Amino acid sequence: MQLLQRLGRLPVLLAFPALGVLLVVFGIPIVRLFLTSLNAPEFSLANYQMFLGQPANIRVLFQTVEISAIATFVCLVIGYPTAYVMVAASKPVRMALLVLVVIPYLTSFLARTYAWIVILGDTGLINNLLLYFGLISGPLQLIFNRMAVYVGMVHIMLPMMILPLVSVMIGIDKSLMSAARSMGARPFTAFWRVFFPLSLPGVRSGSLLVFVICLGFYITPAALGGLGDAMLSTFIAAQVQTSFNVARIAAASFVLLAIAVVVLSMLGLDLSGSAPSGQIARKSWLPRPPPFGALKGKFGELPMPYRAKRWAAHLYKAGGEERWLKIVGPAFIALVMAFLLFPEIVVIIMSFSAGAFLEFPPSGLSLQWYRSFFGDPAWYMAAWTTIQIGVAVTILSTVLGTLAALGLSRAAPQARRLLTMVILTPITIPVIVVGVATYLGLIDLGLVGSQTGIVFAHTIGAMGYVAVIVSATLANFDRRLEQAAQSMRAGPLQTFMRVTLPLIRPGIIGGAIFAFVHSFDEVVITSLVSGFSVYTLPLKMWENIRNEVDPTVAAVASLLTLLPVLWMIALYLTWWRSRPQVNLSISEAKG
Template sequence: MTMIRRLRSSPVLLTVPAFGVMFAVFGIPMILLFLTSLNSPEFSLANYIGFFEKKSYVLILVQTLKISLVATAICLLIGYPTAYLIAVAGRARPVLMVMVFLPWLTSALVRTYAWTVVLGDNGLINSLLLNLGVIDRPLTLIYNRFAVYVGMVHIMLPMMILPLLSVMVNIDKTLMAAARSMGAKPFTAFLRVFLPLSVPGIRSGCILVFVVCLGFYITPQALGGLGDTMLSTLINSQLTTSLDMAPTAAAAFILLAVALVVLSTAGVNLASSHGQSGSVEHKIKANRWLSLSKVSRYLNELATPFRARYWATKLYKSHRDTRWANLIGASFLALVLTFLLAPGLIVIVISFSPGEFLEFPPTTWSLRWYYSFFQDPTWTGALWNSFKFGLIVSVASAIAGTMAALGLSRCSPSFRSSMTMVILTPITFPIIVVAVAVYLGLARIGLVGTSTGIILGHIIGAIGYVVVIVLATLSGFDRRLEQAAMSMRAGPTRTFVRVTFPLIRSGIIGGALFAFLASFDEVIITSFVSGYAIPTLPLKMLENLKQQVDPTIAAVGSLLTLLPIVWLVALYFTLWRGRSSLQNAAANPA
């Protein structure tokens, strides 16, 4: 009896629904997919050997790595100064953060479609250059590597900026001022003080962007040419054209192996650089440059009197006027925000065009394509399916994710960290690998082509968002409030309803909204599981993009661009009400 009571009170049991669904829909299929790649039960590496024996496959793998690396590097070069400028923006920081955050919430399919409008032969850039007489014929801006990089960087740049920004806002700015007061120039102070402190953000952003880029499927297919094929496109082609799952499974696990190597590298504790490894590296460098060090020390001693006099004259003087630096920084930030926001705004403007073809700006304004969208049962049916699936997924994932977060918050830190990483695997793994595994698992139980299968495929990723957000909310939760309620004879259910839930309600609602958007925008897993038998709005858009450039897509893209704004408004009022309730509770303890 005592053992049963302990099991009932064990917080780990709260995680059973979330981990049960993930293990059934994703965990077991991943194991089966791995066994399939090894030709179980014979167990051989023939499929892996066959992959590397085909020169075209190896070239596609190398090309995938190259595209992902270049896209990550571009995101870092643009994202780091952008994050720094936002971090030091003062009162304008919240507005700038929202402007960066908003494109990240917008459908990736809509943003890809926007670049087809901007970069096309009859697109905005070519039309503008032709009208100005700069060029005689349209430039080849689309269906090449350049367009792939533009689309990928546009989608991934917010994902690079946000981790950098989360680290930079916590760096003590007085450290830079102290370095300047000691005679360091602005660039030297930044290089020696600020940059080393921001390394964790650089590492997190680069790893996150690179791993996601490895699984890119829609953007390279829509914006690139035949020479820009990535491994995810090859996996999808193998799955749709061949009945043999083994080569597809091998290709998926090769892509997953690359992602795991990168993720494991991110898990290395770089704080140990101050320990033995760092000291060994320092000794090696010191021995390597010993002779130059002696010369430098001698010259430094000769220059000390001159540098001391210069330092004394400059030490307490005011710094130079930074108007030019501020102007350059503001201009750069404006260009980045234009790059992030302009494609969505262009889609909204084009959606009011009355013509049969896309034009910017429209000669006249019309709601023709909005009427076309709402009067077409195929479009409205797809919209209803997406809304229905998103609502069910948000409710189910909010319940299971909140239970899992409550259970993990009561466990030891090491166990909580490990289990959180496990539950985030559907998000951190390349999406094409997750889609293949989910398809294999659901096909074995006959749920491919069903609404239940689509919902289950969406839930495994949505639960991760809820767990992370609710865990962050619980990090500041005082357990003594629950203990006080229980000491007054309140049961576990009553304590949760009257004490715990009101305090973490904003996190639960925020997680549910994230889950809804993730489900509403999901296209890759849906295309595998539904087999286009049950259309959703992203699937309908993808199908029309492949067949024709229907201006109705612009109206759909406009609606999907405005959806995150509604979400942010709802989240703002949710957090504001949650904060108000906490303030009222603090003011009225009785």
């Protein structure tokens, strides 16, 4: 009891278990990796000079940045109007569209990558349709090129662009647009001068997240691209699995990390909290008045009589300019949703193929590939191993992440901002760098090639998701309820169990689901720390995709595509069932 009281006085100590695991598994190893890249204790830049002195490395480095930048730009071009139309829709339609965006986000990226393989392949959907209609005489080379890489990466990262944009756009006061329109501004002018600057924080957050994650992409470029489309993460992974020259691996890793850090520091992504969106937009994006502003103002007064007449004429006129949004908006949303969902639907249909190879449309229907999955020990044992690891990661990361969120929510703002960014580091830097550092950390602990090691490797990222989700729940938590319970002589533990926990339980369950999804879908870090002795389902799928052993992976991908539906149902039931409990807790506290 005294320990709980001390923790109540120093709530930041609740974050120490999470920080301890992060320090041992990732923090200390990445510092050692950096020192190794500098040839400590001699300290030289020889490894970096060697890396930058090879033209092939420079080409791969620029290619990595180019692919990441173009994929991010395409995601922004598609994601911004999608988010805008979603926010402009009615609440039921908006919620339905959000569900359709979240489902692909929760779907295994291996399953989505495989979907594009079967769509773009020589015997895939597009080539078969073109051959069927006689538009081509032979299969087109739609895969193993740069365009296929862009298609796969945009498909995977588009939900991560849309969701931050929607979260920011929902908070923009729509009356500001109406005020601009009432002053005679055209719809586009009102959007460009009012709405767009206020939405820039979402543009910034979404673009930075997509770009940094794209820098560490490994699976999708390797599966859909050719030999000339390799990214730096592919080079690093090959070094780990072959020569394992730690100094060269460290130099390449920190070159990639330096790009991510420079971009993050330049644009200032702050996942722990930021200034109001309007202030950010005005400070960072709006141009300063030109020095000839006074002269420009004099000339600007000339058309004012015309503007006054136009304003009076259009003030009470029904806005017909927004008809384009009612026509083009639904069509554009339909295309985006088809792009996000259609590949998964194709894989589900093709998984029922009765032929020896996958084909669309199937020549016949059969469950042979599902029987192959459930009848092959290599497949179902890999699935069972993945579930065991996922459950362990979920329990560990939920406990650590929830404690960290509770501690950080009660800490001083500066300490909360710093510690939050530390906890979120494994999910805000390229995943291949996290994998290399974690591999070195697990070597010191003697856990490489063990399920325990994989659990710790997954936990350092999963607890970041838990901390973010629980912290968001705590942001709306009324601390006076805890004070009321303590005034009635309730102890810290009783207050937490009877008041705090029921109110934040939806956030904890939501964080646990995301932690399980993170572990269940992880393949890059797992491929580095498994030591070829622990086979998870993603590793088995990746091996099957690379070697094209059999179409059983289609059945696995279809099963993984249906899992997000279960996650969404679980989240909805959690929220729905928590409402009466929350009301009861509030009533008990007030009573």
